[in-house]
Amino acid sequence: xxNEPDFASETPAVAGLTNPLQGLANVLxxxxxxxxxxxxxxxxxxxxGRNFFDAPITGVAEFAxxxxxxxxxxxxxxxVCSGRMTRSDFLLQFIAKRSTSAVKAxxxxxxxxxxLLFAALAAIAWPELAEAYQTKEYMGVQGVFTVVTWPFRALxxxxxxxxxxxxxxxxxxxxxxxxxxxASA
Numbered sequence: 001x002x003n004e005p006d007f008a009s010e011t012p013a014v015a016g017l018t019n020p021l022q023g024l025a026n027v028l029x030x031x032x033x034x035x036x037x038x039x040x041x042x043x044x045x046x047x048x049g050r051n052f053f054d055a056p057i058t059g060v061a062e063f064a065x066x067x068x069x070x071x072x073x074x075x076x077x078x079x080v081c082s083g084r085m086t087r088s089d090f091l092l093q094f095i096a097k098r099s100t101s102a103v104k105a106x107x108x109x110x111x112x113x114x115x116l117l118f119a120a121l122a123a124i125a126w127p128e129l130a131e132a133y134q135t136k137e138y139m140g141v142q143g144v145f146t147v148v149t150w151p152f153r154a155l156x157x158x159x160x161x162x163x164x165x166x167x168x169x170x171x172x173x174x175x176x177x178x179x180x181x182x183a184s185a
Contacts, residue, residue, distance in 0.1 A: 019169040024162065025077035032074035039067050059145035066139065066152045073159025080114070080166040108174050115167035122160035129153040 019025070042060055050056040079085050087110070096103045131137070132150040140146040 019081040019166060019173065021077060021162065021166045021169050022081045025081045025166055028159070028162065029075045029078035032071045035067060035071050035074070039064055039071075059140055059147065062140050062145065063147060066147075066149065070152050070155040070159075073156045073163075076118070076159050076163040077166040080163050080170070085114070104174065104177065108171060111167045111170045111174065115164045118160045118164035118167065122157050122164065125153060125157045125160065129157050 042057065043064060046057040046060040092103050092106060095106070129150060132148075132153050137149045138146040139149055
């Protein structure tokens with residue numbers, strides 16, 4: 001009897017795997033979610049103030065623009081831990097029909113490359129964070145509205161570093177997964 005996996009119902013390889021950073025990733029994602037809600041309230045208050053009271057809230061556009069990247073990076077590790085990072089598995093489905101161990105090797109390769117990319121991103125963003133902190137870099141118009149940029153840059157570094165480690169945390173679970181029998185080698 002030939003047992004092939006049902007690819008239509010499969011989720012990405014890292015979905016459902018145990019990851020030691022899942023708790024931290026969920027906390028960071030929750031912070032990002034609360035931040036989204038707060039930004040939504042701030043934007044609505046700005047629109048209402050602008051349209052009904054002719055009193056906009058100063059700096060909302062600048063703060064919202066910096067917040068978007070920060071929120072994304074806060075939620076990256078959770079996406080990695082839960083297997084929700086975007087990937088195309090058309091080729092993997094084709095390969096899995098011939099060799100499930102090759103798919104396992106490609107999944108491990110995928111998480112290693114993901115870890116390397118996010119580690120590189122954290123390393124590249126670190127000098128910008130340090131410079132922004134040392135020079136007290138700010139955004140906005142001096143005398144009207146300013147906010148320092150280093151906390152936003154720090155969240156990008158933190159999110160990238162945690163995502164890199166989260167990818168590495170997927171490797172043991174990937175290696176423990178049983179290879180599906182029945183695929184022709």
